[in-house]
Amino acid sequence: MTDIxxxxxxxxxxxxxxxxxxWRTVDKLSLGAxxxxxxxxxxxxxxxxxxxxxxxxxxxxxxxxxxxxxxxxAYAVIVAISVMPPDxxxxxxxxxxxxxxxxxxxLPAFGTDFGKGxxxxxxxxxxxxxxxFLKPGLAVLTGWMMAAALRxxxxxxxxxxxxxxxxxxxxxxxxxxxxxxxxxxxAWGAMFFAWGAPILLIVGFVGLGVGLVWFAYTNFEYVxxxxxxxxxxxxxPTSQIGYATTAIQKGGLFGxxxxxxxxxxxxxxxxxxxxxxxxxxxxGLLFCVAVIGLYLxxxxxxxxxxxxxxxxxxxxxxxxxxxxxxxxAFINIGxxxxxxxxxxxxxxFISYGGSSMLASGIAMGLLLSLTRRRPQDHVTxxxxxx
Amino acid sequence: xxRRDELIRVLGDQGAERIAQRAKKRENAREARxxxxxxxxxxxxxxxxxxxxxxxxxxxxQMALTAVAEPEEPALEVAGGPPxxxxxxxxxxxxxxxxxxxxxxxxxxxxxxxxxxxIDAAEAAQLLASALPGVGEETLRARFAPGRKFVWIKxxxxxxxxxxxxxxxxxxxxxxxxxxxxxxAGRIAAHVxxxxxxxxxxxxxxxxxxxxxxxxxxxxxxxxxxxxGEPFRISLDLAAQxxxxxxxxxxxxxxxAIAASAVLMDARxxxxxxxxxxxxxxxxxxxxxxxxxxxxxxxxxxxxxEGVFELGSTFKTFAAAQAMELGLYGPETMIDTTxxxxxxxxxxxxxxxxxxxMSLRDVIVESSNVGxxxxxxxxxAERQKAFLDSLGLLSPTPVEIAEARLGQPLYPANWSQLSTxxxxxxxxxxxxxLHLAAAYATLLNxxxxxxxxxxxxxxxxxxxxxxxxxxxSRHLREMLRAVVAEEKGTANLAEVPGYEVGGKTGTxxxxxxxxxxxxxxxxxxxxxxxxxxxxxxxxVTLDEASTFKYGRTWRTAxxxxxxxxxxxxxxxxxxxxxxxxxAPLDPADxxxxxxxxxx
Numbered sequence: 007m008t009d010i011x012x013x014x015x016x017x018x019x020x021x022x023x024x025x026x027x028x029w030r031t032v033d034k035l036s037l038g039a040x041x042x043x044x045x046x047x048x049x050x051x052x053x054x055x056x057x058x059x060x061x062x063x064x065x066x067x068x069x070x071x072x073x074x075x076x077x078x079x080a081y082a083v084i085v086a087i088s089v090m091p092p093d094x095x096x097x098x099x100x101x102x103x104x105x106x107x108x109x110x111x112x113l114p115a116f117g118t119d120f121g122k123g124x125x126x127x128x129x130x131x132x133x134x135x136x137x138x139f140l141k142p143g144l145a146v147l148t149g150w151m152m153a154a155a156l157r158x159x160x161x162x163x164x165x166x167x168x169x170x171x172x173x174x175x176x177x178x179x180x181x182x183x184x185x186x187x188x189x190x191x192x193a194w195g196a197m198f199f200a201w202g203a204p205i206l207l208i209v210g211f212v213g214l215g216v217g218l219v220w221f222a223y224t225n226f227e228y229v230x231x232x233x234x235x236x237x238x239x240x241x242x243p244t245s246q247i248g249y250a251t252t253a254i255q256k257g258g259l260f261g262x263x264x265x266x267x268x269x270x271x272x273x274x275x276x277x278x279x280x281x282x283x284x285x286x287x288x289x290g291l292l293f294c295v296a297v298i299g300l301y302l303x304x305x306x307x308x309x310x311x312x313x314x315x316x317x318x319x320x321x322x323x324x325x326x327x328x329x330x331x332x333x334x335a336f337i338n339i340g341x342x343x344x345x346x347x348x349x350x351x352x353x354x355f356i357s358y359g360g361s362s363m364l365a366s367g368i369a370m371g372l373l374l375s376l377t378r379r380r381p382q383d384h385v386t387x388x389x390x391x392x
Numbered sequence: 393x394x395r396r397d398e399l400i401r402v403l404g405d406q407g408a409e410r411i412a413q414r415a416k417k418r419e420n421a422r423e424a425r426x427x428x429x430x431x432x433x434x435x436x437x438x439x440x441x442x443x444x445x446x447x448x449x450x451x452x453x454q455m456a457l458t459a460v461a462e463p464e465e466p467a468l469e470v471a472g473g474p475p476x477x478x479x480x481x482x483x484x485x486x487x488x489x490x491x492x493x494x495x496x497x498x499x500x501x502x503x504x505x506x507x508x509x510x511i512d513a514a515e516a517a518q519l520l521a522s523a524l525p526g527v528g529e530e531t532l533r534a535r536f537a538p539g540r541k542f543v544w545i546k547x548x549x550x551x552x553x554x555x556x557x558x559x560x561x562x563x564x565x566x567x568x569x570x571x572x573x574x575x576x577a578g579r580i581a582a583h584v585x586x587x588x589x590x591x592x593x594x595x596x597x598x599x600x601x602x603x604x605x606x607x608x609x610x611x612x613x614x615x616x617x618x619x620x621g622e623p624f625r626i627s628l629d630l631a632a633q634x635x636x637x638x639x640x641x642x643x644x645x646x647x648x649a650i651a652a653s654a655v656l657m658d659a660r661x662x663x664x665x666x667x668x669x670x671x672x673x674x675x676x677x678x679x680x681x682x683x684x685x686x687x688x689x690x691x692x693x694x695x696x697x698e699g700v701f702e703l704g705s706t707f708k709t710f711a712a713a714q715a716m717e718l719g720l721y722g723p724e725t726m727i728d729t730t731x732x733x734x735x736x737x738x739x740x741x742x743x744x745x746x747x748x749x750m751s752l753r754d755v756i757v758e759s760s761n762v763g764x765x766x767x768x769x770x771x772x773a774e775r776q777k778a779f780l781d782s783l784g785l786l787s788p789t790p791v792e793i794a795e796a797r798l799g800q801p802l803y804p805a806n807w808s809q810l811s812t813x814x815x816x817x818x819x820x821x822x823x824x825x826l827h828l829a830a831a832y833a834t835l836l837n838x839x840x841x842x843x844x845x846x847x848x849x850x851x852x853x854x855x856x857x858x859x860x861x862x863x864x865s866r867h868l869r870e871m872l873r874a875v876v877a878e879e880k881g882t883a884n885l886a887e888v889p890g891y892e893v894g895g896k897t898g899t900x901x902x903x904x905x906x907x908x909x910x911x912x913x914x915x916x917x918x919x920x921x922x923x924x925x926x927x928x929x930x931x932v933t934l935d936e937a938s939t940f941k942y943g944r945t946w947r948t949a950x951x952x953x954x955x956x957x958x959x960x961x962x963x964x965x966x967x968x969x970x971x972x973x974x975a976p977l978d979p980a981d982x983x984x985x986x987x988x989x990x991x
Binding site for chain 1: 426429430432433434436437438439440441444445447448450451452454455456458459460508
């Protein structure tokens with residue numbers, strides 16, 4: 007009678023089918039918002055990747071075709087993973103982390119840099135960026151560790167999760183990929199905070215983060231040059247940021263019209279990191295605001311649903327996944343709109359790229375799995391019934 | 393047996409109850425902790441969500457700021473470009489336009505863009521050649537070679553040409569704003585203005601920089617953005633300049649001269665009213681200096697401000713002025729003029745036989761070399777050099793023309809007694825016409841030093857600038873008037889009734905290998921009018937002029953430069969608004985005598 011089953015299938019709902027249960031409990035609004043984001047990504051792929059294909063002498067819709075395939079697979083992944091119950095999601099998330107982490111560790115030996123100055127990719131026919139998959143895996147693993155620490159006699163989960171995160175940060179820093187490293191640290195910090203960390207400790211970690219940024223600024227030339235460029239009041243019109251700014255200004259409120267933009271011809275990363283510049287030029291400010299609205303919606307929706315979540319693992323890991331998603335989109339768009347210094351980071355579901363797309367799908371699948379409505383899922387419900 | 397069963401056995405039924413209660417308590421406490429944790433988690437997640445909302449709101453604000461900001465087009469896509477800092481137009485003293493800017497265009501192309509739009513080089517070249525007849529189709533096709541990212545098509549292009557190309561609607565063809573400097577008066581005043589050319593050039597903007605003349609010397613002032621295109625006024629009078637040019641052209645033709653130049657200067661403050669140098673050029677289409685004809689005739693050389701020549705007997709005025717100023721001679725003091733005068737191996741003689749003794753006045757009127765040389769001996773080398781220096785004859789003129797700095801007078805490093813004598817009649821010291829004009833203005837305006845300038849409204853010199861006394865100046869005016877007015881004067885052909893022209897001729901043999909060439913002269917007339925109160929100084933120089941009269945060829949200034957100057961005064965004085973004085977009814981008339989007495 008004292009056994010409390012948190013994640014047993016709810017009895018008495020009367021619908022035995024897995025998919026039916028899934029449909030009833032999953033966050034349908036987020037599912038819809040993600041579908042919209044993927045559609046926006048398709049739309050932008052038509053705009054931004056055609057020039058690239060022509061520049062490389064490929065068929066004009068080469069990248070569009072691939073983007074469509076990735077998009078369909080990613081959405082299927084979202085659905086498939088969100089059908090899993092939390093414990094299954096947790097187990098698979100940990101497996102994902104182990105695979106991805108090993109892959110990241112072997113990058114220096116077998117990876118390639120594609121001439122971009124950072125070894126972040128494996129190249130076998132298609133290129134794979136393992137660090138994209140590492141992020142959701144890490145969120146699940148550290149969430150699990152932190153949740154375990156709450157159990158009486160549980161392991162020192164927070165310390166373990168901190169060490170694992172440190173290891174991941176180190177593996178990312180040697181690529182080097184300080185953007186992802188920063189993102190991972192931010193996610194871990196948010197999880198720790200949501201888990202219930204003492205405020206003093208949080209303040210300490212924020213200080214540590216600032217120190218790390220300062221360390222990177224003083225010791226790594228490319229970080230320093232990007233931050234210096236950002237702090238300089240003049241925007242060099244021939245830099246990526248310069249092109250992006252010009253494109254955004256040309257677009258104005260309503261954009262110059264589909265296909266009418268010109269920045270995609272001059273911007274090297276128009277289809278990936280700077281896709282929002284293309285969107286701003288062709289579809290205008292209002293469209294871009296709607297897009298960031300979608301990102302914010304998915305993030306906030308997940309966070310609010312997790313507030314009533316009584317399962318510590320679901321709460322902490324879910325918060326981590328939501329923060330990863332929201333912060334990554336924020337950084338990408340912030341860079342394009344010169345709110346943040348230049349940082350190579352993809353825009354989930356909109357940037358072109360199989361790794362990014364699939365990893366985002368996995369992350370959102372896990373998140374939707376954790377935010378599914380479960381019976382007695384709030385402590386007060388249960389207390390009230392007693 | 394479990395631990396619980398054992399406890400129940402030991403404690404009895406009550407025990408079972410207590411154990412159950414304890415378990416319940418534990419469970420409640422755990423539940424309370426969980427609740428506390430959940431509540432904690434709830435507000436913390438709210439905080440995280442709030443951070444996100446705040447961050448994204450900031451992002452949206454930044455997006456709006458960026459997107460709504462006034463678009464700054466990047467350098468390569470500019471259509472309008474930054475506002476051009478217009479080079480100031482130049483106008484003459486009456487506000488007549490001498491130099492202005494015409495809006496033109498530079499047409500350029502991005503062949504890559506054209507190729508991407510499916511326009512190949514041949515097609516682009518054919519279309520452009522049809523719109524721009526001046527540019528060959530072959531040239532255009534070569535320029536559109538595949539792989540080229542940027543080519544100029546035509547610059548400058550007229551607005552009509554720009555429109556024609558614009559109407560083709562070729563992708564990748566762009567237009568940049570330009571300004572082209574134009575000189576509406578063409579060749580008139582070409583040497584004074586100099587010219588401007590395109591300096592630093594970008595796609596959307598090109599800078600006009602002065603090349604020569606006023607344009608170069610006053611480049612900074614003309615380009616000063618603070619002027620905002622307000623016209624820059626110079627002291628030239630376009631009408632006088634035009635008349636002077638025509639007179640000199642006629643003189644070059646009549647006297648078969650190879651070159652001619654003239655300066656007309658305000659005697660009172662040194663403003664240059666006209667400055668002509670022939671042969672000249674059209675600053676709208678500068679001649680190519682590599683052309684052999686151009687290289688030989690040097691049309692772009694400003695002979696009046698840059699060319700230093702020996703100016704011959706016009707220098708005798710300086711000797712006479714200094715002698716009178718020093719009190720060594722009066723106008724009527726008799727001077728030994730028996731020639732030739734021997735100095736070492738050197739002989740100084742006169743053009744024609746002169747009386748053995750002449751007054752200083754007659755030495756000037758009849759231009760005696762021997763007499764002037766004796767005066768110079770009396771003055772001495774040092775005093776002569778100092779006097780010429782005080783007239784500005786030993787350093788370049790400060791006139792606002794770039795080339796004037798090149799007009800450094802040439803004089804012997806060792807100013808010997810022989811140099812003193814030859815320089816007194818204009819040999820051994822080479823200066824520009826502008827030097828001569830300024831020196832004459834100084835001597836004839838009452839003795840106050842003027843500096844040649846092209847800026848109108850130059851302040852008149854004051855007593856601080858006095859070089860000679862008003863008395864000496866008056867004597868000089870009387871002498872120089874006599875040179876023109878009297879039958880025996882060398883410049884009598886310069887007489888213009890009613891304008892009281894006075895002046896001095898100078899004939900200098902052109903230096904050639906190893907000496908002077910008697911057959912090729914530089915003839916100069918330097919004078920002023922009206923002599924009773926000189927308003928303008930005029931200096932006219934002809935190069936290799938000759939005229940055939942009375943059965944022989946004359947090459948002296950009296951036959952060439954003097955009549956040219958007279959003609960110039962006849963043309964220009966009315967233009968400048970100087971009324972001729974009514975001619976006396978009879979030469980012996982009382983009015984005429986009174987006029988002469990005034991000098």
